Amino acid sequence: MGVAGAGAADRGRRVPIRTCVGCRRAVPQAELSRFAVVDGEVAADVGRRLPGRGAWLHEDPECRTAAERRGALGRALRRSRAR
Numbered sequence: 001m002g003v004a005g006a007g008a009a010d011r012g013r014r015v016p017i018r019t020c021v022g023c024r025r026a027v028p029q030a031e032l033s034r035f036a037v038v039d040g041e042v043a044a045d046v047g048r049r050l051p052g053r054g055a056w057l058h059e060d061p062e063c064r065t066a067a068e069r070r071g072a073l074g075r076a077l078r079r080s081r082a083r
């Protein structure tokens, strides 16, 4: 069975898909950690309830390093300032 496409293998299960800002793969949200900006600093959103924009990232250090190198975290999390 030669399906060449990228894995949409198990359709039928509806899980939220998020894109990791490190490796930029779209994966189920459950595989990623959420980060948000708190007081201008990027913080892990452990409870997934911090307000504002979130960025999603694998816990893999390589993903985090890649995101930081590209400035992807800051870009994903930049929010409009009130002034």
Ligand SMILES: [Zn+2]
Pocket: 020, 021, 022, 023, 024, 025, 057, 058, 060, 063
């Ligand atoms: Zn990743």
